[in-house]
Amino acid sequence: MPKGLFLDVVDPWINWDWLSTHIPYVLAAVQEHVTLTIVAVALGLAISLPLGILAHRWGRLRLLILTVFGVFYTIPSIALFALLIPYTGLSGTTAEIPLIGYNVLVLVRNVLVGLDSVSPDVLDAADGMGYRPFARMIRIELPLALPAIFAGLRVATVSTIGIVTITAVIGLGGLGQLILRGLIESFHSPLVVATVLCILLAFFADLLIAGAQRFAVPWARPS
Amino acid sequence: MNLFQATWQWLTDPAHWQGIDGIPTRLVEQIHLSIESVAIGAVIALPIGIVLGHYGRFGNLAINISNVGRAVPSFAILVIAFQVFGLGDVPIILALTALAVPPMVTNSYVALREVDPDVKDAARGMGYRELAQLLRVELPLAVPLIMAGVRTSAVQVVATATLAALIAGGGLGRYIVDGLARSDNPRTLAGALLVAALALATELLLAGLQRALVPRGIRLLKTPAANRASTFKTA
Amino acid sequence: MTRFRGSVWLFGALGAAAIVIAACGGTPAPSTSTSKGTVTVAGFNFPESSVLAQLYGQELAHNGYTINYKVNLGTRKVVAPALQSGQIDLYPGYAASELEYFNNGAGEATPDAAATTAKLNTYLAKINAIALTPSAAFDGNAYAVTKATATKYNLKTLSDLTPIASQLVFGAGPECPTYKFCLPGLKSVYGLTFKQTLTLDTDGPATRAAFKNGSIQVGLVFSSDSDLNSLGLVVLQDDKHMIAADNVVPVVRQAVATAEVKTVLDKVDAGLTTADLVTMNGQVELLHQDPDAVAKAYLQQHNYFP
Numbered sequence: 001m002p003k004g005l006f007l008d009v010v011d012p013w014i015n016w017d018w019l020s021t022h023i024p025y026v027l028a029a030v031q032e033h034v035t036l037t038i039v040a041v042a043l044g045l046a047i048s049l050p051l052g053i054l055a056h057r058w059g060r061l062r063l064l065i066l067t068v069f070g071v072f073y074t075i076p077s078i079a080l081f082a083l084l085i086p087y088t089g090l091s092g093t094t095a096e097i098p099l100i101g102y103n104v105l106v107l108v109r110n111v112l113v114g115l116d117s118v119s120p121d122v123l124d125a126a127d128g129m130g131y132r133p134f135a136r137m138i139r140i141e142l143p144l145a146l147p148a149i150f151a152g153l154r155v156a157t158v159s160t161i162g163i164v165t166i167t168a169v170i171g172l173g174g175l176g177q178l179i180l181r182g183l184i185e186s187f188h189s190p191l192v193v194a195t196v197l198c199i200l201l202a203f204f205a206d207l208l209i210a211g212a213q214r215f216a217v218p219w220a221r222p223s
Numbered sequence: 224m225n226l227f228q229a230t231w232q233w234l235t236d237p238a239h240w241q242g243i244d245g246i247p248t249r250l251v252e253q254i255h256l257s258i259e260s261v262a263i264g265a266v267i268a269l270p271i272g273i274v275l276g277h278y279g280r281f282g283n284l285a286i287n288i289s290n291v292g293r294a295v296p297s298f299a300i301l302v303i304a305f306q307v308f309g310l311g312d313v314p315i316i317l318a319l320t321a322l323a324v325p326p327m328v329t330n331s332y333v334a335l336r337e338v339d340p341d342v343k344d345a346a347r348g349m350g351y352r353e354l355a356q357l358l359r360v361e362l363p364l365a366v367p368l369i370m371a372g373v374r375t376s377a378v379q380v381v382a383t384a385t386l387a388a389l390i391a392g393g394g395l396g397r398y399i400v401d402g403l404a405r406s407d408n409p410r411t412l413a414g415a416l417l418v419a420a421l422a423l424a425t426e427l428l429l430a431g432l433q434r435a436l437v438p439r440g441i442r443l444l445k446t447p448a449a450n451r452a453s454t455f456k457t458a
Numbered sequence: 459m460t461r462f463r464g465s466v467w468l469f470g471a472l473g474a475a476a477i478v479i480a481a482c483g484g485t486p487a488p489s490t491s492t493s494k495g496t497v498t499v500a501g502f503n504f505p506e507s508s509v510l511a512q513l514y515g516q517e518l519a520h521n522g523y524t525i526n527y528k529v530n531l532g533t534r535k536v537v538a539p540a541l542q543s544g545q546i547d548l549y550p551g552y553a554a555s556e557l558e559y560f561n562n563g564a565g566e567a568t569p570d571a572a573a574t575t576a577k578l579n580t581y582l583a584k585i586n587a588i589a590l591t592p593s594a595a596f597d598g599n600a601y602a603v604t605k606a607t608a609t610k611y612n613l614k615t616l617s618d619l620t621p622i623a624s625q626l627v628f629g630a631g632p633e634c635p636t637y638k639f640c641l642p643g644l645k646s647v648y649g650l651t652f653k654q655t656l657t658l659d660t661d662g663p664a665t666r667a668a669f670k671n672g673s674i675q676v677g678l679v680f681s682s683d684s685d686l687n688s689l690g691l692v693v694l695q696d697d698k699h700m701i702a703a704d705n706v707v708p709v710v711r712q713a714v715a716t717a718e719v720k721t722v723l724d725k726v727d728a729g730l731t732t733a734d735l736v737t738m739n740g741q742v743e744l745l746h747q748d749p750d751a752v753a754k755a756y757l758q759q760h761n762y763f764p
Contacts, residue, residue, distance in 0.1 A: 074378075162295070
């Protein structure tokens with residue numbers, strides 16, 4: 001294993017002593033990380049569902065939403081965190097606003113793809129059976145759009161888990177705090193622990209959502 | 224003066240267009256980091272994805288590389304690269320290349336797999352041998368999806384390269400990180416807008432390149448899925 | 459039937475998420491019923507600040523307060539506004555630098571720690587904050603060169619740099635161009651204009667790496683750094699006294715600065731010396747011990763200043 005550059009003392013890539021004495025610290029970071037992620041994805045979904053449904057109905061709204069959130073998506077997260085500080089401080093809100101904004105783009109796109117993919121024959125049949133528009137949306141179109149929505153949820157969640165690390169620059173960060181600390185103190189262990197845990201977290205979340213999809217949408221296997 | 228006016232003033236100040244911290248210098252640094260990472264990434268990823276896709280082997284591996292790749296936090300990769308290799312462009316390019324490879328592997332794998340087996344059969348029937356079949360039949364058909372993968376990687380790398388400033392790197396991220404350190408919001412916003420503009424320009428450029436590379440006959444088929452690169456934000 | 463279940467799933471998932479957030483997201487109630495309140499302690503983004511934050515925080519915790527740490531928060535330009543807006547309650551400041559921040563670089567800081575702190579408090583009063591009694595422990599900006607550079611140009615003081623500065627590359631952190639005791643001071647007091655200034659980090663790993671690979675010849679370090687010798691660096695003497703009284707002093711919000719809090723913090727500061735800072739920095743920078751472990755050992759050694 002290559003040694004760090006300026007170390008006279010050997011600094012192993014994971015110092016198990018350090019880890020065993022810092023379990024609460026690491027767990028607290030994981031908890032903060034998970035909370036930030038869940039809030040961002042849940043609120044993103046909560047906003048994207050109605051927005052997506054409306055955008056599906058009105059073509060002009062679709063263009064507007066995709067453009068606005070699309071442009072937002074190209075702005076680096078670290079810049080948005082910095083710019084929001086004067087308004088929302090060094091708080092969870094500052095972290096969540098950009099995270100939610102990014103997720104809205106991903107999820108709205110997927111809601112639209114899902115709704116677009118519903119066959120006109122199905123819609124016709126539903127109309128013929130007497131479904132009114134709202135009921136048709138809730139009972140027919142949305143469920144058929146679920147595979148696409150779940151795919152979007154997986155992408156949004158894994159992406160959010162990565163970007164949450166960057167909120168360390170405004171004093172949050174969850175596992176990002178360990179990364180920042182590893183950088184500033186030239187210390188390997190928190191950095192490696194955080195990286196591994198982030199990857200595991202992402203895998204676990206992806207598995208969870210894919211599993212939920214299998215349950216909720218048995219006719220469409222997750223890819 | 225509000226933030227937008229102050230940012231406009233910052234962007235139009237001639238002093239900010241000169242010198243080592245000037246916009247042209249930082250822009251060139253960002254572009255340099257991005258192009259090198261995507262190019263090296265493509266040289267590694269495309270052959271792997273294409274060959275795996277052509278033979279239809281190790282499909283799970285290709286998908287899993289992509290999944291692991293997406294799960295790696297880019298901030299962490301950059302810091303690890305810095306701690307192993309020190310200062311300079313090399314660690315940054317290595318980290319960005321690692322991020323660029325997964326989408327290109329997966330997309331090129333899927334692109335080759337999606338080539339209609341009937342077409343491959345017809346080619347074999349016409350007498351094409353393996354390599355010729357790959358190069359002259361399968362690849363042109365696969366170009367849209369492969370290019371979509373390159374586009375995804377490129378836009379992702381351009382955005383993530385901003386994080387290089389956190390490990391004393393250059394590029395447009397320097398404006399954002401310095402702006403945060405000095406609470407100089409016009410500088411931060413200017414940096415953010417420049418990065419966003421660069422990302423958009425990259426997307427448009429590569430979309431144009433994709434259109435140029437796709438054979439006319441395929442273009443007429445209008446495959447909407449490949450026209451829009453799937454995005455994945457890492458920074 | 460399955461289709462109906464599908465939609466319900468989506469809304470059910472949102473509801474479950476809401477419950478999870480409510481369960482996990484709330485800050486835990488203070489563990490002891492006798493907690494005297496919560497204090498949020500912040501630190502700048504360099505190891506010594508983390509150590510100082512831990513010293514203050516752990517001493518307060520020992521006296522019954524619940525502490526929230528926000529270390530590695532950023533530069534003064536991020537931390538000070540956070541105190542002003544009440545998001546943090548306390549941070550370990552450096553008297554002269556705090557004064558020159560809050561007076562917009564008016565140049566009122568002097569080498570006298572008490573006078574500097576008194577002046578600082580006239581500004582802090584306007585934002586409902588207060589700086590307590592400054593410690594004897596001092597840590598100010600210092601400018602170092604490699605031993606080789608020092609020998610080559612026969613450098614001992616910062617004034618020695620003036621004739622040759624234009625041949626040298628300088629490295630510091632992003633806040634340096636606007637920080638009184640950094641580039642502006644070097645220019646106005648010593649007339650230094652470097653060939654190039656590289657933005658690295660504030661006395662962090664990037665600056666050290668830049669010295670090592672020769673990309674900079676002069677760099678910003680801190681006077682209480684312990685690894686300078688082992689890195690082959692020499693600090694140039696501040697012969698014209700650009701650096702003022704950067705003694706460690708806690709900056710606290712008035713709302714939190716009760717008589718007891720003040721007493722507790724003052725006790726820590728009274729016992730802290732510059733040598734202590736250097737020792738603790740060494741433990742973190744060279745031996746890779748944790749700031750919180752280092753602080754704990756120090757406090758235990760001093761029996762938590764009874």
